[in-house]
Amino acid sequence: MQTKRWCLQVHRSEGEKTRKRLLEEGVLDRLCRIRSDGEYLLIPVIRKIEGAVCQEFTCEQEKKDLPRFEQVGGIAIMQDDDPSGAADILASKKTYHTVLFAESAVEGPFRTKKFKVLAGRDTTATEYIEYGHHFSIDLALAYFSARLSGERQRILSLMNEGERVIDMFAGVGPFAIPLAKKASIVYAGDINPEAVILMVRNIARNRLTNVVPILSDAINLPDIIMHPADRIIMNLPLHSIPFLTAAFRMTRPGGTIHLYALVSREDEYIDTLRTFPAKNVEHRYVRSYSPDRFHVVYDIVRGDG
Ligand SMILES: C[S@@+](CC[C@H](N)C(=O)[O-])C[C@H]1O[C@@H](n2cnc3c(N)ncnc32)[C@H](O)[C@@H]1O
Numbered sequence: 001m002q003t004k005r006w007c008l009q010v011h012r013s014e015g016e017k018t019r020k021r022l023l024e025e026g027v028l029d030r031l032c033r034i035r036s037d038g039e040y041l042l043i044p045v046i047r048k049i050e051g052a053v054c055q056e057f058t059c060e061q062e063k064k065d066l067p068r069f070e071q072v073g074g075i076a077i078m079q080d081d082d083p084s085g086a087a088d089i090l091a092s093k094k095t096y097h098t099v100l101f102a103e104s105a106v107e108g109p110f111r112t113k114k115f116k117v118l119a120g121r122d123t124t125a126t127e128y129i130e131y132g133h134h135f136s137i138d139l140a141l142a143y144f145s146a147r148l149s150g151e152r153q154r155i156l157s158l159m160n161e162g163e164r165v166i167d168m169f170a171g172v173g174p175f176a177i178p179l180a181k182k183a184s185i186v187y188a189g190d191i192n193p194e195a196v197i198l199m200v201r202n203i204a205r206n207r208l209t210n211v212v213p214i215l216s217d218a219i220n221l222p223d224i225i226m227h228p229a230d231r232i233i234m235n236l237p238l239h240s241i242p243f244l245t246a247a248f249r250m251t252r253p254g255g256t257i258h259l260y261a262l263v264s265r266e267d268e269y270i271d272t273l274r275t276f277p278a279k280n281v282e283h284r285y286v287r288s289y290s291p292d293r294f295h296v297v298y299d300i301v302r303g304d305g
Helices: 012-026 083-092 146-158 194-205 216-225 239-249 270-274
Strands: 002-011 034-039 038-044 051-056 069-072 075-078 096-100 114-120 125-130 132-136 164-167 186-189 211-215 227-232 251-263 278-292 293-302
Touching: 002 012, 012 038, 034 051, 038 051, 051 096, 069 146, 069 293, 075 083, 075 239, 083 114, 114 164, 125 146, 132 194, 146 227, 146 278, 186 194, 186 216, 216 239, 239 251, 239 270, 270 278
Parallel strands: 075 096, 164 186, 164 227, 186 211, 227 251
Antiparallel strands: 002 038, 002 051, 034 038, 069 075, 096 114, 125 132, 251 293, 278 293
16 A cells, blocks of 8 residues: 655665664554665654655555554553453564553552553563663553653753753653763652662663662752752653752752643743743643643743842
């Protein structure tokens, strides 16, 4: 079947390297055939990524319509308690080892969900790769979402080499670990001991020596971290506002705080942010959450006050 798809156009000499990278990042469209265009190859991808162009491809049809699910590593998470759909999902790809049903929304201080195993291995743990970084995850023990991968890359692209970074709600390390590539040091705190244990493992797996895991309530971080940061990550979208005073205490004048919040209007917290010594605040849509609420990120530059 001929169909239009997003693709990357790369020189033949770069073809295999690019294909492997896209496969590793989970964006290679494996249902469509890579095609050549003179000395270039057109490599199809499943969504619009940086540098992608739209071209015609010959694609196989999906074998069977699968129910909706979110993929995290080898785990598929369904929105419905549907064992037969779960069996279809499990059979659809060799890499899936477990299909889960989320029995609750994110809840409690650790922001975890309760899960029921619908098919496959009886586990909530898996391995996940994002932009070449390896993560051990256990969805029942510590929060993790693959949906912020683009946002993590955006923050990385804003960074200068050698920055000092603090991630106040670090979870298993999905911000802290990629940002360590440019940072001189990343302090990564979380209140959930299981998240910190997984983060320690992930730091070691990615052979990093500049990420400092801290088991602590974020409110206490200003008493633990003595040097001001160039950049702070605050990814606790429902409850981050009460931690802003601590974040401002830890940021140097001119440094940036990235505050994630759940809102129904992008400028919802602008008046609150004006009560802090902020020199500049920009906001941007991150992703939808419910029909009337979405995640926004405020990029806040600290003033001198
Ligand atoms: C939405 S998750 C984000 C985790 C990680 N940044 C990510 O993107 O996957 C929020 C994290 O904040 C942690 N947390 C909640 N309250 C906290 C507090 N008072 N101090 C430190 N960490 C907290 C939770 O355990 C959870 O891991």
